Amino acid sequence: MPPAKRLIKIDLSSTIPVYRQIADQIRAMLVAGQFKAGERLPTVRQIAVDLGVNHNTVAEAYRNLAEEGWLSLERGRGAVVMSRSTPAATPKARIAFANRLRDLVAQVRAAGLSPRAIRSEFEGVAESLLTQKKRDSRR
Numbered sequence: 001m002p003p004a005k006r007l008i009k010i011d012l013s014s015t016i017p018v019y020r021q022i023a024d025q026i027r028a029m030l031v032a033g034q035f036k037a038g039e040r041l042p043t044v045r046q047i048a049v050d051l052g053v054n055h056n057t058v059a060e061a062y063r064n065l066a067e068e069g070w071l072s073l074e075r076g077r078g079a080v081v082m083s084r085s086t087p088a089a090t091p092k093a094r095i096a097f098a099n100r101l102r103d104l105v106a107q108v109r110a111a112g113l114s115p116r117a118i119r120s121e122f123e124g125v126a127e128s129l130l131t132q133k134k135r136d137s138r139r
Contacts, residue, residue: 010051018053022061030070033132037083
């Protein structure tokens with residue numbers, strides 16, 4: 001399994017399907033630069049064993065990421081990270097983001113997080129994105 005910073009954690013009690021939890025976490029790692037273009041991801045079976053889930057669940061997550069242009073799936077080679085440039089934001093994408101963000105805030109508020117805690121997490125995520133952008137621009 002990859003280094004600890006790359007660990008995937010799933011919540012079986014969540015209403016979010018496990019394949020989506022896996023895809024969302026891998027996508028976040030890709031965006032954060034934890035995997036580089038050309039790097040192989042762990043095998044579907046390895047992640048399935050590590051998480052204690054069916055391999056088809058992990059395969060679905062990988063297929064979703066491949067459809068989004070993050071991964072190349074090849075027999076015998078496995079899942080390889082693709083080089084992917086950031087697309088230009090569209091008004092539709094901004095609206096979709098705002099809607100997902102509102103839904104997420106409602107979920108975490110319902111789970112008991114305070115507005116201050118939510119704000120702190122948003123600021124931390126924004127800061128890490130800015131730090132990553134600075135690192136990428138120096139390459």
